[in-house]
Amino acid sequence: MEDHNHQTLPSDLxxxxxxxxxxxxxxxxxxxxxxxxLVDTYEHKIGPRNGGRVVARAWVDPAYKxxxxxxxxxxxxxxxxxxxxxxxxxxxxxxxxxxxxVVCTLCSCYPWPVLGLPPVxxxxxxxxxxxxxxxxxxxxxxxxxxxxxxxxxxxxxTAEIRYLxxxxxxxxxxKMTEQELAALVTRDAMIGVARL
Amino acid sequence: MEDHNHQTLPSDLxxxxxxxxxxxxxxxxxxxxxxxxLVDTYEHKIGPRNGGRVVARAWVDPAYKxxxxxxxxxxxxxxxxxxxxxxxxxxxxxxxxxxxxVVCTLCSCYPWPVLGLPPVxxxxxxxxxxxxxxxxxxxxxxxxxxxxxxxxxxxxxTAEIRYLxxxxxxxxxxKMTEQELAALVTRDAMIGVARL
Amino acid sequence: MNGVHDMGGMHGLGRIEYEKxxxxxxxxxxxxxxxxxxxxxxxRKWNIDAARxxxxxxxxxxxxxxxxxxxxLERLVQIMVxxxxxxxxxxxxxxxxxxxxxxxxxxxxxxxxxxxxxxxxASRDVAAAARFKVDQKVRALNFHxxxxxxxxxxxxxxxxxxxxxxxxxxFPDTNAHFLGEKPQHLYSVRFAARELxxxxxxxxxxxxxxxxxxxxxxx
Amino acid sequence: MNGVHDMGGMHGLGRIEYEKxxxxxxxxxxxxxxxxxxxxxxxRKWNIDAARxxxxxxxxxxxxxxxxxxxxLERLVQIMVxxxxxxxxxxxxxxxxxxxxxxxxxxxxxxxxxxxxxxxxASRDVAAAARFKVDQKVRALNFHxxxxxxxxxxxxxxxxxxxxxxxxxxFPDTNAHFLGEKPQHLYSVRFAARELxxxxxxxxxxxxxxxxxxxxxxx
Numbered sequence: 001m002e003d004h005n006h007q008t009l010p011s012d013l014x015x016x017x018x019x020x021x022x023x024x025x026x027x028x029x030x031x032x033x034x035x036x037x038l039v040d041t042y043e044h045k046i047g048p049r050n051g052g053r054v055v056a057r058a059w060v061d062p063a064y065k066x067x068x069x070x071x072x073x074x075x076x077x078x079x080x081x082x083x084x085x086x087x088x089x090x091x092x093x094x095x096x097x098x099x100x101x102v103v104c105t106l107c108s109c110y111p112w113p114v115l116g117l118p119p120v121x122x123x124x125x126x127x128x129x130x131x132x133x134x135x136x137x138x139x140x141x142x143x144x145x146x147x148x149x150x151x152x153x154x155x156x157x158t159a160e161i162r163y164l165x166x167x168x169x170x171x172x173x174x175k176m177t178e179q180e181l182a183a184l185v186t187r188d189a190m191i192g193v194a195r196l
Numbered sequence: 197m198e199d200h201n202h203q204t205l206p207s208d209l210x211x212x213x214x215x216x217x218x219x220x221x222x223x224x225x226x227x228x229x230x231x232x233x234l235v236d237t238y239e240h241k242i243g244p245r246n247g248g249r250v251v252a253r254a255w256v257d258p259a260y261k262x263x264x265x266x267x268x269x270x271x272x273x274x275x276x277x278x279x280x281x282x283x284x285x286x287x288x289x290x291x292x293x294x295x296x297x298v299v300c301t302l303c304s305c306y307p308w309p310v311l312g313l314p315p316v317x318x319x320x321x322x323x324x325x326x327x328x329x330x331x332x333x334x335x336x337x338x339x340x341x342x343x344x345x346x347x348x349x350x351x352x353x354t355a356e357i358r359y360l361x362x363x364x365x366x367x368x369x370x371k372m373t374e375q376e377l378a379a380l381v382t383r384d385a386m387i388g389v390a391r392l
Numbered sequence: 393m394n395g396v397h398d399m400g401g402m403h404g405l406g407r408i409e410y411e412k413x414x415x416x417x418x419x420x421x422x423x424x425x426x427x428x429x430x431x432x433x434x435x436r437k438w439n440i441d442a443a444r445x446x447x448x449x450x451x452x453x454x455x456x457x458x459x460x461x462x463x464x465l466e467r468l469v470q471i472m473v474x475x476x477x478x479x480x481x482x483x484x485x486x487x488x489x490x491x492x493x494x495x496x497x498x499x500x501x502x503x504x505x506x507x508x509x510x511x512x513x514a515s516r517d518v519a520a521a522a523r524f525k526v527d528q529k530v531r532a533l534n535f536h537x538x539x540x541x542x543x544x545x546x547x548x549x550x551x552x553x554x555x556x557x558x559x560x561x562x563f564p565d566t567n568a569h570f571l572g573e574k575p576q577h578l579y580s581v582r583f584a585a586r587e588l589x590x591x592x593x594x595x596x597x598x599x600x601x602x603x604x605x606x607x608x609x610x611x
Numbered sequence: 612m613n614g615v616h617d618m619g620g621m622h623g624l625g626r627i628e629y630e631k632x633x634x635x636x637x638x639x640x641x642x643x644x645x646x647x648x649x650x651x652x653x654x655r656k657w658n659i660d661a662a663r664x665x666x667x668x669x670x671x672x673x674x675x676x677x678x679x680x681x682x683x684l685e686r687l688v689q690i691m692v693x694x695x696x697x698x699x700x701x702x703x704x705x706x707x708x709x710x711x712x713x714x715x716x717x718x719x720x721x722x723x724x725x726x727x728x729x730x731x732x733a734s735r736d737v738a739a740a741a742r743f744k745v746d747q748k749v750r751a752l753n754f755h756x757x758x759x760x761x762x763x764x765x766x767x768x769x770x771x772x773x774x775x776x777x778x779x780x781x782f783p784d785t786n787a788h789f790l791g792e793k794p795q796h797l798y799s800v801r802f803a804a805r806e807l808x809x810x811x812x813x814x815x816x817x818x819x820x821x822x823x824x825x826x827x828x829x830x
Contacts, residue, residue: 008677008681010638010640013638013640013681013684014638014639014640016640016684017640017643017644017647017684018640018643019705020647020684020687020688020702020705021643021647022705023697023701023702023705023706023707024647024651024697026706026707026713027697027701027707027711027713027714028713028714028715028716029651029654029696029697029714029716030647030650030651030716030718031650031716031718031719031720033719033720034646034650034716034718034719034720034722034723035643035646035647035650036646036720037720037723037724038645038646038649038650038723038727039636039642039643039645039646041723041724041727042635042645043635043636043642046727047635082728082729082730083726083727083728083729083730084649084726084727084729084730084731085730086730087730087731087732087733087734088732088733088734088777088780090775090777090799103619105617105618105619105620105763105765106616106617106619106663106761106763107616107663107666108679113730116635117635117645119630119633120628120630120633120637120678120679121627121628121629121630123679124627124628124679125452125618125621125624125625125675126624126625126626126627126628127627128618128619129618129619129620129621129622129624130621130622130624130627131619132619132620132765132807132818133394133536133619133620133621133622133765133807133808133812135816136813136816138627141626141627142627142629148813148814148815149815151815151816151817152804152813152815152816152817153816153817153818153819154816154817154818154819155818155819156619156763156818156819156820156821157821158761158762158763158820158821158822159733159761159777159780159783159797159821159822159823160733160734160780160781160797161777161797161799161821206419206421209419209421209462209465210419210420210421212421212465213421213424213425213428213465214421214424215486216428216465216468216469216483216486217424217428218486219478219482219483219486219487219488220428220432220478222487222488222494223478223482223488223492223494223495224494224495224496224497225432225435225477225478225495225497226428226431226432226497226499227431227497227499227500227501229500229501230427230431230497230499230500230501230503230504231424231427231428231431232427232501233501233504233505234426234427234430234431234504234508235417235423235424235426235427237504237505237508238416238426239416239417239423242508243416278509278510278511279507279508279509279510279511280507280508280510280511280512281511282511283511283512283513283514283515284513284514284515284558284561286556286558286580299400301398301399301400301401301544301546302397302398302400302444302542302544303397303444303447304460309511312416313416313426315411315414316409316411316414316418316459316460317408317409317410317411319460320408320409320460321399321402321405321406321456321671322405322406322407322408322409323408324399324400325399325400325401325402325403325405326402326403326405326408327400328400328401328546328588328599329400329401329402329403329546329588329589329593329613329755331597332594332597334408337407337408338408338410344594344595344596345596347596347597347598348585348594348596348597348598349597349598349599349600350597350598350599350600351599351600352400352544352599352600352601352602353602354542354543354544354601354602354603355514355542355558355561355564355578355602355603355604356440356514356515356561356562356578357558357578357580357602393622393623394620394621394622394623395621395622395623396615396621396623396671396675401613401755402613402614402615402671403612403613403614403755403757404612404613404614404615404667404668404670404671405671406670448623449623451625452615452621452623452624452675453672453675453676456615456671456672456675457672457676533809534807534808534809535808535809535810535811536620536622536808536809536811537811538622545764549768549769550768588753589753589754589755590752590753590754590755591754592754592755592756
């Protein structure tokens with residue numbers, strides 16, 4: 001079969017979006033400085049480091065962890081992470097015998113305040129379609145082969161609840177500071193496609 | 197939204213198919229005269245007129261109709277219509293209170309010996325997807341509004357059985373000859389998207 | 393496979409576009425694609441189930457986007473290459489590989505009428521006891537094979553009634569993957585439209601689906 | 612709607628393509644499309660459910676073919692035109708209609724931090740008795756609305772267990788069509804993987820789906 005490239009060319013999209021923005025600015029519908037601020041927020045201020053701090057805190061502070069598992073939205077707000085696409089948070093905890101995996105089969109729901117905007121693969125048809133029917137195959141593609149006696153819990157974000165996986169604290173990290181621990185935590189581990 | 201035209205250009209397809217045919221001929225894999233004969237068969241020799249003759253015979257000959265409903269393959273073979281995609285025929289009869297509709301949701305199965313090759317709409321995603329979940333909406337799009345007390349039977353051709361609808365004989369046709377009756381019968385009525 | 397080809401019950405795929413006085417083929421390339429597909433099938437390197445599955449393997453957006461015979465053309469190229477009748481390089485250059493022996497077509501013009509008239513029965517004259525009888529209630533299995541199947545998603549897990557035993561037929565799920573014909577009884581199963589689609593369906597309507605014995609369980 | 616967006620459980624949509632050190636946006640137009648979508652939402656001419664539904668209304672092959680932000684761009688254009696904020700002619704010419712009054716943006720740069728930090732709760736402080744309780748067995752309804760729903764096809768008709776009551780939330784099926792918020796209890800429902808996919812699934816695995824009260828019935 002020939003190689004089909006059905007994607008609209010990026011240069012076309014650049015021109016179309018430029019034209020659209022200039023139209024909306026000229027009509028007074030958007031403030032270009034607000035657009036800059038939105039882009040800056042998600043490019044530089046909000047990202048998986050936020051989630052990493054939540055996880056590290058839960059590892060070092062049992063009382064915080066308890067609050068996090070009981071009312072994630074409030075516990076995450078204690079660290080200052082709130083707002084759009086994190087209004088209603090639930091944290092699910094990995095254990096040696098339980099592994100959690102988060103997906104949104106219907107669109108691209110993702111906990112922005114703690115993880116930032118989702119990667120392309122998370123929003124893609126292959127991940128969305130397969131995570132619920134073949135989580136073990138998906139995890140294997142990510143290099144994670146789990147034994148059958150580990151229970152996999154897939155969380156499909158079909159409503160306005162947003163999920164964050166609390167990974168297990170890695171062995172050998174007993175002497176690390178909270179800050180060092182936070183740096184260990186990866187986005188993928190908080191989605192559930194990796195373990196630490 | 198811009199008008200997208202993702203269909204490969206027909207001229208490209210013309211060139212590709214020409215190149216493919218000439219390769220296969222040169223390799224001795226196909227006989228071009230056999231291709232001509234196949235095209236001629238389905239363009240000129242096999243089509244819904246065959247099915248029309250089957251239906252008309254059933255209307256005028258109760259014993260034939262009985263055989264047709266009991267063993268459609270054999271009864272249709274009596275009129276000389278046999279072979280590819282008609283090896284296993286079933287005829288389903290419309291009544292005042294029963295309407296039959298044929299579809300192939302999984303691909304494009306269709307009774308070639310009696311109806312010829314299917315029209316594009318029959319093979320299209322809109323028809324295939326909707327005929328089973330919304331037959332009344334589909335029929336309405338074809339201009340056929342059936343009252344709720346008419347039972348609609350949708351036949352999804354998921355295996356190698358091919359279905360032909362036996363329409364009701366139209367009122368006022370009592371004096372017509374079998375040949376005249378055959379000319380009344382439309383392809384659409386034998387698929388079930390129309391009544392006569 | 394739960395592919396986009398298994399589209400019974402989907403919404404949003406557009407309006408039905410009816411064409412008055414539609415020709416059998418809309419262009420010569422369509423006619424040639426149809427004929428090439430049938431003529432190449434005479435090599436018996438694949439069967440009808442494998443051919444159907446090959447079309448299902450088209451990328452989903454291509455499956456939805458392509459015209460019907462365009463998808464046949466792609467399918468033909470794929471399955472010929474897979475079966476070794478032609479090479480990818482031959483397709484790309486349009487020329488036989490240097491030194492390739494010249495074959496003799498298995499289907500010649502004089503054979504066409506007989507081939508068309510005979511077809512190829514999918515029934516098999518195999519003695520097999522029928523597991524289900526007419527009027528019996530059955531449930532379609534809830535399975536989701538990644539390979540070929542002719543059990544549509546919209547009936548899986550649903551309850552219906554056997555209305556006819558068609559006899560013993562080749563089982564597509566194995567045959568498509570060249571794993572044998574596994575002949576078995578094929579049944580016409582009536583599903584009430586409300587069993588399939590809930591209360592929105594008309595109360596007396598029904599969908600009849602032809603299902604193999606391996607797709608069904610007794611209730 | 613049973614659209615191609617409802618893809619949980621489908622096969623054949625390709626391999627997962629992982630990108631190391633992926634940037635937040637891959638091109639400036641993606642960033643601007645994201646920001647324009649959020650800034651235009653501040654006009655409150657539509658809600659999040661209507662916006663999701665608008666993306667579902669893309670032609671299925673476009674939905675599958677387009678990159679993520681390309682589909683956002685198409686969605687934004689459609690929903691702006693539908694809501695009357697811009698006209699099709701303005702989109703095509705890139706110029707405001709002659710004599711169109713100039714508006715004042717509802718979202719300015721100084722408001723962005725607060726807007727981002729506050730978000731918009733989908734919960735509603737409405738007294739409503741919960742129809743189901745934790746540990747109760749429930750069945751997801753087998754319904755197939757042609758409009759927006761957040762009940763995925765793969766759980767319809769399946770039996771699960773309530774594991775959590777999230778509280779009272781806006782109901783997307785009505786809200787997406789501007790038919791009211793119809794606030795109701797939202798539950799986390801655990802479905803055994805084998806209930807959903809049959810024997811091929813691992814025996815202990817499960818899928819948890821957030822489902823509204825109107826999607827469920829007691830068993």
